[in-house]
Amino acid sequence: METLINGNELLNAGYQRGGILGFALKIANSKFTSQPKEDVIALFKKVKDYPESFLDDEVLQPLASAMIEEANAPVEETIPLKEEGSPYIIYGEGQIEQGAKNQMDIAMKLPVTVAGALMPDAHQGYGLPIGGVLATKNAIIPYGVGVDIGCRMALSVYDIPEEHFLLNEAKYKRELIAHTKFGAGHGNHGRYKADHNVLDSNDFNLTPFIKKLHDKAWSQLGTSGGGNHFVEFGIIEFPERDEVLNIDKGRYVALLTHSGSRGFGATVAGHYTQLAKQLCKLPKEAANLAYLDLDSQEGQEYWIAMNLAGDYASACHQVIHDKLKAALGAQVLAKVENHHNFAWKEMLNGEEVIVHRKGATPAAKGVMGIIPGSMTAPGFLVRGKGEANAINSASHGAGRQMSRTQAIKSITKDDMRQVLKDHGVSLIGAGRDEAPMAYKDINAVMASQTDLVDVVAKFTPKLVRMADDGSRED
Incomplete structure (x- = not known):
């Protein structure tokens, strides 16, 4: 009569769940079935306790070797976080969800973290919260x-009065529809094709991985992504003459765009995030x-x-x-542009740091930026004050107060149509996930900064x- 050993009996003998347990059962129930069960269990307990004694055993040697190799395998060590996170300032704290604060708390415990700040439009993201600013020492976090x-904002102020619009x-x-293209996919075809000298950059030859993305970058050049990306005409009001921009007090037609690096940037981000992990x-x-350490090959790549x-x-x-501009036959009085998903080398308290602004606007003293609201709420052309506690940063918009799923569930098409009508806004495209009600009050956000x-x-x-x-970035 065959004697079969079960997993629980070997677990009681000191084995652990896993591959070694399965290997032991396979040997026990194929080579030792004619032996009394208690003798087999005792033998396998001895193998577990003293595997080196069985390296010359013709039957048990493979099990003993596997045990020794597992015991001597290097332990994959994790880089410990600091016990206490560095302090950081929160702007508009009452408007920010706890999840974003929790993510910032963890970021402040990284061994490479030097300083941080949370902007008033902050909400939970992946890794660093959106609206999070983090300064690190010689390290870049994808x-x-x-x-x-x-991803950035760009504003063109035209020499066209409000009345013309x-x-x-x-x-x-008509011109907006004719000269813009949105959403996930392969981008431009036929008459939409565009060109720009960025495509001639030698950096596309950096690695075979980057080189393979050149065609995708070319096909999507001049297009806009999904989600909250937009191209819009509006009226910009200067309450007084701005000497720096050389624009008189008045109300002008302006073009405002929000988009990023499309499929090219998203693929780069995914590749180097996995490498960093x-x-x-x-x-x-x-x-x-x-x-990634900036002194490493991967960090430099x-x-x-990223640049x-x-x-x-x-x-x-x-x-x-x-x-x-060409379609309207307009002259541009001023052009302002800023990006908000990026990292910069900057000086902070006398040392060079890497400043990550994930959904935050650069706001060093005198630096211009654009902070949009929503499709019905105003946006603001701003000039930075250079506040060191904020690491020379400001919000990048109003910030979401509803998740996309929550917005779709709670906001009806009639709700959206009515709010657009109330504000005199014409909308092409977009879904309820981008409804104005899904965003925080931009005026409250601005008051916090x-x-x-x-x-x-x-x-x-x-x-x-x-x-x-339903469109999303590819």
Whole structure:
């Protein structure tokens, strides 16, 4: 009669669940079935306790060797976090969800963290919260930059008075539809094809991985992504003459765009995030904050690729602005552009640091930026004050107060139509996940950062185009 051993009996003998247990059972129940069960269990307990004694046993040697190899396998060590996180300042704390604060608390415990700040539009993201600013020492965090590398705002103020838009809105709508393209996919075809010298950059030859993305970058040049990306005409009001921009007091037609580096940037972000996670083992709660040392080959590759993605995002905006300027026959009085998913080398308290702004606007003293509201709420042209506690940063918008799922569930199409009508806004595309009600009150956000920026002018959206319902970046 055969004697079979079960897993529980070997577990009671001191084995652990896993591959070794399965291997032991396989040998026991194929080679020792004619032996009394208690003798077999005792033998296998001895193998577990003294595997080196069985390295010359013709039957048990493979099991003994596997045990020794497992015991001597290097332990994959994680990089420990600091016990106490560095302090950081929160602007507009009452408007910020706890999840974003929890993510920032973890980021402040990274061994490379020097300083941090949370902007008033902050909400929970992956790794670093959206609206999080983090300064590190010689380290770059791909998820501290974000998936849409170099995502930015661009504003063209035209020499066109408000009245012209009001009398010719149909023309503006035709041109907006004709010269913009939105959403996930392969981008431009036929007459939409564009060109820009960014595509000639030698950085596309950095690695075979980056080189393979050149065609995708070319095909999507001058297009806009899904989600909250937009191209819109509106009226910008300067309450007084701005000497720096050389613009008189008044109300002008303006073009405002929000988009990033499209599929090229998203693919770069995904590749180097996975690489960072392989090279930088952090505790589970901090895994999405894996970083690359800027002195390493991988860190240098990502830094160059990130900057290339930023240049590409800027080129996409330039193509759109150039096309619409030509279509309108307009002169541009001023052009302002800033990005908000990026990392910069900056000086902070006398040392060079890497400043990650994931959904935050650069706001060093005198630096211009654009902080949008929503499709019905105003946006603001601002000038930075250079507040050191905020690491020379400000919010990048109003910030979401509803998740996309929550917005779709709670906001009806009639609700959305009514709020657009109330504000005199015409909308092309977009879904309820981008409804104005899904966003925080931009005026409350701006009130929380008066120490960070001065408002130069207010932009009121009038004609907005976004990706069709359900579109997402590829």
